[in-house]
Amino acid sequence: MELITPAIGLIFWTTVTFLILLFLLKKMAWGPILGAVSDREESIKSALASAEEARKEMQNLTADNERILKEARTQRDEMMKEARAIKESMIAEAKEEAKEEANKMIAQAQSTIRLEKQSAIAEIKTQVAELSVGIAEKVVKKELANDKEQSDLIAQLLKEVTIN
Amino acid sequence: MKLSSFIKSLVLSLVFFIPFNGVQAQEHETTHKTEKSQATEGEGFDITSMIMHHISDAHEFHVYGKNEDHFPKALTVSLPIILWTDNGLVSFMSSEFHHNDNGTHVVEKKGMKFVKFHDKIYQANTDGTLSLDDEHHPINTKPLDFSITKNVFVLLLSVIILLLLFSAAGRSYKKHGNGEPKGVAKFLEPLVIFIRDEIAIPNIGEKHYRKYIPLLLTIFFFVWLNNIFGLIPFFPFAANVSGNIAFTFTLAVIVFIVVTLSGNKNYWKHIFWMPDVPVGMKLFLAPIEVIGMFVKPISLMIRLFANITAGHIIVLSLIGLIFVLKSVWVAPVSVAFTLFISVIEILVTAIQAYIFTMLTSLYIGAAIEEEH
Numbered sequence: 017m018e019l020i021t022p023a024i025g026l027i028f029w030t031t032v033t034f035l036i037l038l039f040l041l042k043k044m045a046w047g048p049i050l051g052a053v054s055d056r057e058e059s060i061k062s063a064l065a066s067a068e069e070a071r072k073e074m075q076n077l078t079a080d081n082e083r084i085l086k087e088a089r090t091q092r093d094e095m096m097k098e099a100r101a102i103k104e105s106m107i108a109e110a111k112e113e114a115k116e117e118a119n120k121m122i123a124q125a126q127s128t129i130r131l132e133k134q135s136a137i138a139e140i141k142t143q144v145a146e147l148s149v150g151i152a153e154k155v156v157k158k159e160l161a162n163d164k165e166q167s168d169l170i171a172q173l174l175k176e177v178t179i180n
Numbered sequence: 181m182k183l184s185s186f187i188k189s190l191v192l193s194l195v196f197f198i199p200f201n202g203v204q205a206q207e208h209e210t211t212h213k214t215e216k217s218q219a220t221e222g223e224g225f226d227i228t229s230m231i232m233h234h235i236s237d238a239h240e241f242h243v244y245g246k247n248e249d250h251f252p253k254a255l256t257v258s259l260p261i262i263l264w265t266d267n268g269l270v271s272f273m274s275s276e277f278h279h280n281d282n283g284t285h286v287v288e289k290k291g292m293k294f295v296k297f298h299d300k301i302y303q304a305n306t307d308g309t310l311s312l313d314d315e316h317h318p319i320n321t322k323p324l325d326f327s328i329t330k331n332v333f334v335l336l337l338s339v340i341i342l343l344l345l346f347s348a349a350g351r352s353y354k355k356h357g358n359g360e361p362k363g364v365a366k367f368l369e370p371l372v373i374f375i376r377d378e379i380a381i382p383n384i385g386e387k388h389y390r391k392y393i394p395l396l397l398t399i400f401f402f403v404w405l406n407n408i409f410g411l412i413p414f415f416p417f418a419a420n421v422s423g424n425i426a427f428t429f430t431l432a433v434i435v436f437i438v439v440t441l442s443g444n445k446n447y448w449k450h451i452f453w454m455p456d457v458p459v460g461m462k463l464f465l466a467p468i469e470v471i472g473m474f475v476k477p478i479s480l481m482i483r484l485f486a487n488i489t490a491g492h493i494i495v496l497s498l499i500g501l502i503f504v505l506k507s508v509w510v511a512p513v514s515v516a517f518t519l520f521i522s523v524i525e526i527l528v529t530a531i532q533a534y535i536f537t538m539l540t541s542l543y544i545g546a547a548i549e550e551e552h
Contacts, residue, residue: 019425019489023237025262025325026426029332033339034434037402042394045346049365049372050393052353 148177227500235420235492238299238330239274243415257415259333263301264324265292274327283310283318294323301325331427334419338405346401375400375537383541384548392544395438399431400537407488407529411522422532423488425481432481435540440473443547476543480536487532491525 152173239261245254258275270289274296278285283297286308293304302310302320310318328336349365356362361369375397380389406422421427449455451469454462498518502510 018236019232020485022426022429023325023424024426025327025329026237026331026335026424027430028326029328029335030427030430031434033335034398034402034430037339037342038394038398040343041346041398044343045350046372046394046397048350048353049346049369050376052357052361053369053373053376056359 145177148173225500225503225506227497227504230500231493231496234496235423235489236299237419237424239277239296239301239327240279241330241333241415259328259330261301261327262325263294264326265290265303266323267292270294270323301327330419331421331424334409334417334421335406335427337416338402338409338421342401342405371401372397379534379538379541383538383545385545388548392438392442392541396537396541399435399540400533403431403484403536404529404533407533408526410488410492411525411529420489420492423485423492425485428481428485431484431536432477435480435543436474436477438540439476439543439547442544444550446549446551447547476539480539484532484536487528491521491528494521495525 152170155169240259241257243255243257245256256275256279258273261272261274261276263270267290270292272287272289276287277296281296281299283295283302283304285295286304287294293306293308294301295304295308295310296302297310297318300318300322302318302322304310304320310320313319345364345368348363349361349368352362352365360366376389376393379400380393380396384392403422406427409417410420410422412418451473452466454465454469457465495518498514498521501514502508
């Protein structure tokens with residue numbers, strides 16, 4: 017029975033010491049310890065969050081870089097394609113021009129040749145006429161005896177000359 | 181045989197401490213002597229009184245040796261006796277009783293005569309004797325005893341150690357900022373976090389736990405340290421503080437007060453007018469719930485008291501077996517079993533502290549639970 021009868025003295029001292037202990041530990045230990053622990057947890061949480069953010073940013077940057085690179089590549093391809101087209105068109109143009117020029121030159125040459133030929137023919141005609149006149153003179157001088165024959169011959173000669 | 185008798189007397193001197201039940205002075209002396217001689221020879225060893233003596237409180241701290249011997253053969257640390265009598269406060273050292281525990285040595289203070297009988301202090305009759313009833317219980321008045329007993333001494337010691345440990349931990353955080361814990365804080369922080377994350381937050385809730393966490397932490401470490409101190413069989417520990425009903429009673433009362441004052445409308449409604457049940461059921465449940473209010477702290481009180489006291493009784497019984505069986509060859513068996521039980525008891529110190537704290541937070545959690 018004595019074992020389960022609480023003694024007033026121990027109740028008194030337990031109450032006093034427990035309350036003092038509670039008060040002092042709250043001030044000296046639980047406050048600082050729990051404060052420090054929760055501060056640390058907060059800082060860890062925020063550090064993790066910022067790391068995550070940095071990772072995302074990094075990802076965005078990489079994506080951006082890739083996009084830019086891709087754009088640059090397509091741009092380069094386009095430029096090269098354009099350049100090639102320009103080159104080709106220039107060559108074609110040049111060819112065309114050259115052809116035209118050549119044609120022109122040929123035509124000019126042909127007309128010149130024609131004119132030359134005509135003038136040459138004319139010259140030949142004149143010379144042939146002169147030659148014929150000379151020949152005729154000689155012939156006339158020699159065969160002037162026969163008038164009729166003479167005039168026939170002249171007519172015939174003239175005819176022949178005109179045809180040519 | 182020389183060795184065995186030496187061990188015998190050594191163990192005896194450690195565990196055997198005035199196990200007599202005499203009445204009058206004369207009878208007492210003779211009984212004492214016969215019992216002593218019997219016990220020395222291993223006969224008539226009163227194991228019950230030995231155990232009861234060890235798990236009870238005392239007004240002096242018996243360190244070693246036979247009580248009637250003097251230093252250096254024996255050492256008893258006397259503790260202050262503080263009494264509240266009809267004539268006011270009286271205080272003197274327990275050594276003034278000259279280790280007398282059968283009410284024969286009278287200490288006179290302020291015109292009042294005091295005697296110590298079975299570690300209780302009585303106001304003696306004018307002739308310095310005690311009046312006993314038929315069952316040999318004194319019927320003299322007992323002054324209110326606020327002495328620094330063995331238990332109070334260890335209690336204060338545990339408070340000092342807790343304050344030193346935790347104030348050192350608290351200071352280390354101020355010094356090192358909120359980086360990694362250093363020194364003693366490194367060891368204590370996981371325990372504090374355990375109480376917070378495994379006991380306080382799950383039972384009380386994220387919203388309110390801050391208000392109660394100092395109480396829970398204090399209860400846990402206070403109970404745990406006193407449980408551990410109870411297991412250490414040397415001065416200045418060796419007391420049975422947390423296995424004393426007064427200690428557990430006080431803690432239970434504190435818990436009861438906190439829970440009752442924390443109770444919100446919902447809590448009281450669940451006690452006196454249980455919602456969602458028929459009126460008859462409400463009337464039937466109300467008295468049960470009211471009883472439950474008191475049963476909860478009472479269960480706390482009894483659980484801690486019984487567990488710790490039981491542990492002490494087992495250890496003392498195993499050691500007492502040597503004397504009951506009157507053979508020193510029982511000693512190895514006793515020691516082996518005592519070691520085994522002690523290891524379990526170390527676990528029990530933590531478990532009981534945990535359970536006490538856990539249930540306290542559970543009761544607080546129930547008291548502040550919002551309507552759902």
